[in-house]
């Protein structure tokens with residue numbers, strides 16, 4: 001991989017790259033639509049991700065190239081940038097804008113990106129490209145940011161430059177991921193624990209619906225607003241900052257305040273899902289994968305019925321999984337509206353699971369999903385230092 005990328009860099013810029021970086025994508029095991037509500041999430045980094053090769057230039061130009069997209073951009077060094085169209089290069093451009101806003105002196109840089117995360121699959125290709133750019137600029141310029149600073153900066157890019165009101169989970173997971181660990185992150189305090197993800201005889205399967213995710217961003221922002229509206233109502237009786245500041249029992253005592261049926265369902269999902277993460281963490285540390293799987297199914301049902309971010313594609317995958325005795329649990333992962341599902345599948349039965357879920361889904365939907373078995377990988381780093389990629 002590294003040789004191929006070096007060759008491509010050479011072909012595009014007629015020189016050697018000075019350095020190369022990698023940032024993974026992520027899956028979230030449980031705790032969905034929780035991060036912007038100040039609760040607990042449990043994501044992990046995967047081994048698919050975004051590669052970035054860089055070399056400074058003396059032309060005062062940022063040159064963005066990608067091996068995934070035809071669009072490219074050459075843009076002179078200026079004092080600020082705004083989003084231009086919907087092209088991929090807005091992500092690195094947004095990161096540059098935020099370095100400038102913080103008062104850093106920049107110089108021209110040639111950049112070549114390559115990603116092997118299926119685009120639009122809900123595996124966080126956008127957080128991955130933001131974090132790999134921020135990490136590379138930090139190294140190149142000696143800007144002195146901590147990893148957590150880079151996470152916060154990249155989230156600001158997504159919120160204010162790209163216009164998606166996402167929480168911090170994705171940027172955090174791709175930056176801090178650790179091989180064979182799930183991150184148990186408190187999205188309010190940003191305290192986290194890297195938990196051994198001992199899956200025993202099971203492996204993690206990722207099933208991509210291959211559904212184009214139109215409108216996902218506007219529906220996502222709509223859910224964020226609905227949670228804020230529910231929170232404002234609950235604040236009439238409760239001194240809280242986030243929905244996740246209360247548990248299900250407390251919610252039940254005050255839920256009469258929310259008379260709007262939709263807002264009620266949104267709040268109920270968030271608060272119960274946050275409680276499920278606590279149970280899931282206990283199940284994982286007791287190696288109780290049957291219980292972990294049950295919680296995954298419960299999470300999916302809630303995302304389908306209460307939060308309404310699933311869809312027939314994701315539901316079809318979960319429906320099939322429930323019929324297969326070699327699956328401990330399955331759920332949609334990420335924002336939803338298409339994208340990917342994950343399933344805990346017995347390793348020995350992975351091939352037959354894969355074949356059968358493809359058949360079942362294709363019968364129902366008329367086109368095939370893609371199925372991968374995933375390892376849990378490391379977070380962002382220099383390419384030569386990322387173990388699995390040398």
Ligand code: GLA
Nearest residue numbers: 032033166167168169334335
């Ligand atoms: C997207 C967002 C995250 C998170 C998930 C849902 O991936 O980027 O911040 O809200 O959806 O859990």
